[in-house]
Amino acid sequence: MPGPTRQDTYNVSVTVFRPENSKVAIIKGTWDKLTGGEVDSDDTKYYPGGMVDPISLGGRKSVGNLTISRLYRLERDHDAAQAMINAAGKSKVTVSKQPLDLDGNSSGRPIVYNGILKRVTFPEVDSEASGAGMIEIEVTVDGFPTS
Secondary structure, three states: OOOOOOOOOEEEEEEEEEOOEEEEEEEEEEEOEEEEOOEEEOOEEEOOOOOOOOEEEEOOEEEOOEEEEEEOOHHHHHHHHHHHHHHOOOOEEEEEEEEEOOOOOEOOOOEEEEEEEEEEEOOOOOOOOOOOOEEEEEEEEEEEEEO
16 A cells, blocks of 8 residues: 555664675664665855856765664674674675555565674663663665665
8 A cells, every 4th residue: 555654664674794704694683773874965066257156066975874773682682792893894784674564564675775884882771770772783884775
């Protein structure tokens, strides 16, 4: 059923590969939150003489970093913690953002980002808090997303 969408109608799949073998995953699965990935461009203008209006020349495109997070689960995430720490700055990451219809079925093609793991942040600790413990990663994007 085509139509409007909500923020919760996406499946975000992430695979972080081992630095020494880009075919073996350190961690793989569905993540809860995704921000970033905006495609932007430089604003290049040329100003001709004689006070003529400027001419837009367009510019180079760039893609913002992705920040992705999910609930930290001991049985899934903790055993991979040291490998994730070692992977920062060198491991390939693939992120797929698949739209879903209101029944949870895939709708259209996913947007796929490829990049490098920049940062991993483990849950914060606070003896007086009871909020969800989240793992968060940041990915620098290579090239431009595909769909």
